Amino acid sequence: MTKAAVFGTGSWGTTFGMILTGTGVRTTLWGRRAEVVEAINRRHENPDYLPGAVLPEALRATTDPAEALDGADFVVLAVPSQTLRENLTGWKPYLPSDALLVSLMKGIELGTTKRMSEVICEVAEVPQERVAVVSGPNLVGEIVRGQPAATVVACTDERAMERLQAACHLPPWFRPYTNPDVVGVELGGAVKNVIALAVGVAAGMGLGDNVRAMLMTRGLAEISRLGAALGADPHTFAGLAGMGDLVATCTSPLSRNRTFGENLGRGMTLAEVVAATKQTAEGVKSCDSVLELARKHDVEMPITEVVVAVVHDAMPPGEAAVLLMSRTPKPERYGL
């Protein structure tokens, strides 16, 4: 029987564990809080992250990483991007030597500007083909209510990619596609969070659909430019992990990143918004590392720049809007 260990009993880790359990994969969640682990094992619920959801009885949880990892074929990582390096360093001694390491995370590491699959390769000391990424329009608030969703599984090892695709294909609920472009799939997921912050700020300011369309379209241009500089396949950004996730995150009130931006746009301070945000909004930290990555590769990302200024340097949203609209006019062509 195929076995999986899922690290993180937050909203996506738990929900992805439900999907794996549904396809017959024997799945153990690792959680750092004993009370969450107990709620999953005894009452089959995770009220802090998935209130009202009934978890399958076969989905087990533990606080012991060695127990979760024992015999695992898939090691699925769903912790905040900025804590992954420290977490994985602690779990490394127990990692099965032939397991596929799977990232569900959508962030870029601060300081190193590394994608999560790069951090995994470095910390676990495994080659790229042992690491897969799952990313797409996957708002947990919908999936956990049983609504259908599609995603993208990316890995440079075709057989491993297809094994993971089969392990999380659960019709009619969850439909994974494959794409060998790990860089593009990962960038699409991380950078759309930054664009969702911008769209949220605009919504909080009371701006309308033209502005939302402008930010999403020019945001996709920023994602594509950065992707091209990093060697991604440009077609990836027209797919689920690119435009698909951008649409879902920028338009849904369920998005934590969009909501975070909306609260800033309404005039709340950063400290107030952080205090009101109970779950991980990856773009808040990753906007800095995305901008640093762009500068390293000489890629222009004006929306990302103003997101960093509004989120971290207290630039008034109105000033950010004027800055963006006053840029030198230019042609709109692919890659510009």
Ligand SMILES: NC(=O)c1ccc[n+]([C@@H]2O[C@H](COP(=O)([O-])OP(=O)(O)OC[C@H]3O[C@@H](n4cnc5c(N)ncnc54)[C@H](O)[C@@H]3O)[C@@H](O)[C@H]2O)c1
């Ligand atoms: N929720 C979604 O809709 C969704 C969908 C797709 C991808 N993702 C991505 O999945 C990743 C996880 O997000 P989530 O929504 O599950 O977040 P979450 O906030 O719901 O859960 C985060 C989990 O990480 C744990 N955690 C927090 N700090 C930790 C630390 N220092 N060490 C170890 N564990 C720690 C928390 O206890 C919790 O179990 C993010 O990168 C996110 O962008 C989320």
Ligand SMILES: O=P(O)(O)OC[C@H](O)CO
């Ligand atoms: O709630 P968000 O903003 O973290 O978005 C969740 C997922 O990434 C959407 O695909």
